Amino acid sequence: MNENERQVRQITPKSEDFSKWYLELVQKAELADYTPMKGMMVIRPHGYAVWENIQRGLDARIKAAGHVNAYFPLFIPESFLKKEAEHVQGFSPEVAWVTIGGQEDLEERLAVRPTSEAIIGHMYAKWIKSYRDLPVLVNQWANIVRWEKVTRPFLRTTEFLWQEGHTCHETAEEGEAETLRILALYKEFCETELAVPVLSGRKSLREKFAGAQMTYAIEALMSDGKALQMGTSHDLGQHFSKAFDIKFEDRNQKLQYVWQTSWGMTTRTVGALIMVHGDDSGLRFPPNVAPTQAVIVPIPAGNWKETVLPAARAAEAALAAAGVRVRLDAREEFTPGWKFSEYEMRGVPLRIEIGPRDVKAGQAIVVRRDTRAKEAVPLPALPARVPGLLAEVQAELFSQARAFLEANIRDAADYAGFKETLENLRGFVRAPWCGDEACEDKIKTETMATIRVIPLDEAAAQPAGPCVRCGREGKAVAYFARAY
C-alpha cells in the first residue's frame, strides 16, 4: 500500500501520532468539522447523536435525583458577573461581550455566559424567601462561550454544550451532601454509560472553580496517558448567596444565606469516548451511547435481492422491535468490504453480515467491534442474542479501560521517580503532598503535572510518607497527571 492509499483508506495509527489520529478520526468519522471562526466547530449529525444519547442518560439520572430543568438567558449583565470577586477574576480573561444591540451601543455590556451562576443567583434571590422554598434543585442544558486561545474539537472549543446544575440548600451539610451526591452520579454515569472508569475526589484550592468553596471532580485517563476532567461538582458554600443576596427565613425565623452547589458535564465527554476507546481502525463506541448499535450488511451475490435482502429487512425489523438501534445498509454502490471498514471506523459496536450462505443456513454472522469475534446466530434468535452481545461489548470496553487505568496509576518512591514516571510513562502518579500551594506550583512547573484529584476516602487519602516534592509532612495523598 503506498502513502496515498494509506491516507485515503485509513487513519494515522493511534500509536504513531495520537493527536493526529484523534483529529483525523473526528473528521473522517464525521463527528465534527471546523468552521471559518477560530475555535468554533460544527457538531455533525453523527457526533450530535452521541451527545443526544449522553444527554438522555444524564438527564434521566439528574431528574431521578429530584432535579428539574429550566432555562436561563444566554446573556449576563456585566455588573452581575462582577458581584462575586473571585468568579469575575477567574472568568474575565475568557468572556465574550455584547456591546451593541442593533444600531445602538448598550449602556451596560452583556457577557455571553461562560457559566450561569451570576444570572441564576440573581433570579434565586427573587424566588427564595423561606426554608419552605428549599431545596431548589434546578438543572439547565445550555451552550457556553469561553474565549479560549487554544482549541481542539470536543476537548476545548470556544462554544460548547453542557448541563449545569444549580442548587440551593438550608444548611452547609445539605449543600455538601448534594455536591457529593452529584459527584457520585457523574461517576456512575461515566462508568455505566460511557464505559469510562474515573477517579473521583476533591480538587486542590489552586484547581478549584472560581468562586467555589470546594470543587470535586471525576478524572479519566486517555490512552495517551493524559488525564481528562469529565465532570465537576462545586460546593459554593455561601459565596454566591452573599454576593447575590439570596436569603431565606429559616425554621427559627432567622434570615440566612442559602448554601449552594453547581455542577456540570460537557460535550468534552464525546472527546473522551474517542480517546479512551478508539483504536487503529477508528472509533469504538460503547453500545449504550452509540448512535447505531448494530449495522446489517447484506452480501450481494447472485439473486440476493430475492433472498438475502428480505432476510436482512426482517432482521432489521425484528431488532428494531427489540429496542436495538439498528441500521440496514443495502446500498449497492459500496462493497461489503468497504462497509466493514467504514462502520468499524465509525465505531458501530456490532456488525451483522447476512449473505446467500447464511440465508441457506438460516443464520447471520455477528461481528463485535471491540474484539472482532465472530458468531453465527440463527436468524430467529437475533432479537434475543443481539442485546446480550451489546451488553458484553459494553462490559468489555469498560473492562479494558479500567485495566488500562489501573495499570497506569503508580506510586512515586521519590521525586526523581515521580518526574521520571510523568515524563516517560504518563498516567496518574499517586504521591503524598504537604498541602502547600507553593509546592503544587513547583511540581507543575517542573513536571507539567497538576493535582487531578485528592481521594475522599479517609483511608485512601492517608499519606504514607513525606511530601514528594519538599519532604515536609504529608498531609494528603494526591493523584498527579498531565492533563488536557
Next chain:
RNA sequence: CGGGACGUGGCGCAGCCUGGUAGCGCACAUGCUUGGGGUGCAUGGGGUCGGCGGUUCGAAUCCGCCCGUCCCGACCA
C-alpha cells in the same frame, strides 16, 4: 499569548528554490464488471493555488500584512 510548522479541486500531495495563468492519487459522475475485508476497467466533471496589498509585461511561485490550522509551552470544562 510566546516558540515552531503548514495553508494548491472534497481528502492526501507535487509544482514554488531557478515567475510564463495548474498536475497526480483517492473521492465524485456515467457505463459495464465485481461483491463474505476498502472490486476491476473505461469515459467524464470539478480548482486558479487561505485573504488583502505590493514588485513585475506577467505571480501558486518573489515581498509585506492579515486570517486559519497543527505541534510544543503558559491559561482553561
